[in-house]
Amino acid sequence: MTAHFVPPIARQEKPPIVPIRHPRVSGRALRSVPGRRGMPVFGVLPTAVLDPIGFARRMHQDFGPVHRFHACGNWNVQLVGPEANEFVLFDAAGNFSSEGGWKPVFGRHFEGGLLLRDGQNHQWHRKLIASAFKQEQLQAYLKVFSRNVEALLGDWSGESRDVYEMAQRLTFANGYEAFLGRDAAHATREDLLAFRYLMRSAIAVVTMALPGTAEARAKWAKRHVEGLIRPILAEPVDPERADLLAMLCRMKEMGLVDDEEIISHLTFVIAASFDALSSGTISTLYYLAAHPDWQAAVREELCTNIPDPHAMSIAELGKCEKAEWSIKEALRLNAAAPVLWRRSVKPFEFAGHQFPVGTITGVNPMLTHLLPELWEEPHLYDPSRFSAERSLGRHRFAFVPFGGGAHGCLGANFAYLQVRTLLRWVLEKHELVLSDGRSPRWYHWPNCRPRDALGIELRKRS
Template sequence: MATLAPHQPAEFAPTHWTEGNPTDADLAHIPGERGWPIVGNTFKMLADPHAMARRMVETYGPVYKNHAFGGWNIALIGADANELVLFDRQKLFSSEQGWGPILDQLFPRGLMLMDFDHHRADRRALSIAFKPEPMRHYSGALNRGIARQVEAWGAGPMRFYPSIKELTLDLAADSFIGIDWGPEADKINTAFIDMVQASVAPVRKPLPFTQMKRGVDGRKFLVDYFTAETHRRRAEGGGQDMFSQFATAEYEDGSLMPVDEVVDHMNFLMMAAHDTITSSATSLVWLLAKHPEWQEKLRQEVEAVTGGADANGKPRDLAYEDLGKFELTEMAFKEALRHIPPVPSMPRRALREFEYGGYHIPAGSHVGINIHYVHHDEAHWDDPYAFDPLRFTPDKVKARHKYAWVPFGGGAHMCLGLHFAYMQVKILMAQLLPRYRIELTDGDPDWQAWPIPKPKDGLKIELRRL
């Protein structure tokens, strides 16, 4: 996917994201194209971003400029570019100034919008929520919630994407916030949905009746809710859910994280976990429905690890200690993430000038890497559009460029919740595959490529009771 320019048209963009941008003359030596007057290549990118990326690389090479969404973006394509930007040895790139224009009205001060020492301090404090004991608690909640809902789906036709989206929101209420499903959880879920949709709304001001206004209102509701809850949980000693862990998070000096920062981190991580897991679980189910031989291999692995059905004929829970035994399931999930990475591209902003690929990149440039393109690059993947989980055997992983597969990012900004994502998807497979055979009903869906991939028809499948 060609990387989207992170800033919006001038009438909607905060000025501090556009100050110091390189001029046309500064970028004249970098190949690329402006596109149509005013709109540039915006509509071409929205129509088929993956095809456009391929055309741009074939025409201009792995470093090119593209004018879209109100400004120039420099795409850096390849595994080496992924390593340069994500590992960022020289601290050249700002994640805050890359993502900020898209997310700062709705998800300010999330981990992805922090740089360097501030990011390191907050990440270390928040990592307490992903230690073994909290993770064990989450696994119990996930087993209960997923088993209940997967059984309720029943045999028959369904649209998987909206169903798993609803389930992940409900799981978030339980595992993340520690509240029962009900009216309160419904209000929280609605606010999150409004915020996520507003993050990619074309109008960036909260004008009446716009999606951005609904998103800003949703944020206000959640800020009020999480602020009151943070104070309450600190007074009462917290709990094992993720929010309680965040509420009592401490810095290295023993001081508590400020309440407003706890609230912002909770808002951001709820959004990031919900939408990315929804997308990646959907891509895995799609690929298993397309490849019944692999679906059966995973089903056999589930039954071998969990011991099959219990005395009541229901699939057994996946124990926390057994997560590592789902080796084929993990490889299949990694292959699904390669096919359809939930974050197809990542923006950054250059804090200083640098050289890459034979080009001088000026300070202030908006740059981005293209994860989807590299995940399908024949330089790293044989027959890249085929589904082959065995690409992820240890020997093949060791032989491949470390940054040829980066669905969770890399370096200091590697996804903090990646082990939670693996756990949730493995538990989903443990509850789904012993109950049903998954079949496609309308063939392959068209996928909306950006901002987070999803099947346009919701992924129509048939669940057949085993």
């Protein structure tokens, strides 16, 4: 039975965590790389955080695809374009540590999560977690998604509300059930806020937990999440349960993982799923609301291929390519994870420049997705650019909303399924309408989300 599947890697001894010392890299060591130091102490941080796209564009225009900037006391290198994405994310030469790159951003609260592990230890843990995303599991999750969307639409239909809040509630409810095996009706507002605060702590400039700061909220959130998961670990595991937590608990009984590892994995997976997916969801809904012609095409495709949404299958959803293009196009225009970080563990060379061990290195999906040399009219919403014909010849690292390589997103299929399920339910009986003519304003760090209510209305179709 799938619920009791144990990946073959579990038979191998767990590779230990090999601690890596990341030496600090001086500006002198990077002198051949053009760039900007910015303000004393903060460097370019204020500009980069206030307007990440504008900042990335200006750096690219002024200094080219390989440049550096100073932020929070360190030099950071940015490599732009599909070749750079492949070089860093696929990392054929083993030049980079993900833990070293992400630690300053997420390390304080997500230690032990997959993105903060490297090498064989990472691979071992990743294979355990990946067993919760096999096809049979996804089919089971689909039922959960449908049930939760139906419940949410009952509350929400026919009104103009904060759609981002709705997207967060939905993705949280789905993650709560799929990963914790708990009925989403039991999820509290505090549970949701705890995961939100953990992700937002990435932008904390002040890392002391002073009252009222993002860091203080994240500290509370960490305690709250532990308090949520720990009691479940003490319960016997129902043999029928197929959620991620149940799988990890069975692996614990086999001596493969301990309580602390389970808590770290679940905290990271739920947070990664919840925040990135609500970002992808809101962008998809917004662009469909703004483009009624595409909305009608996606509606027709989904309702024709899936006559009864209660009995949806992965195969049926898989036929709905326009729905998939609309999600991809939203993720292209609004990359949920704008910049991906690594730190070099070896000296490396890229585009004729030499970089020492310890170089903090970023690649930029957000900017790559808007480069005019890769995308025709990059600011135009045109999902058909993802059709098979128009994708021919495109570099495989030109579109990287889910990253790629050893740390590529484990939840990409889960994400596509969830958004397509939502679209199937919403579009049949509703029209997504923009109720005001304002241009949307988005935050782009630490991931993409609207700055204010987008004015999306869900009007009942007659």
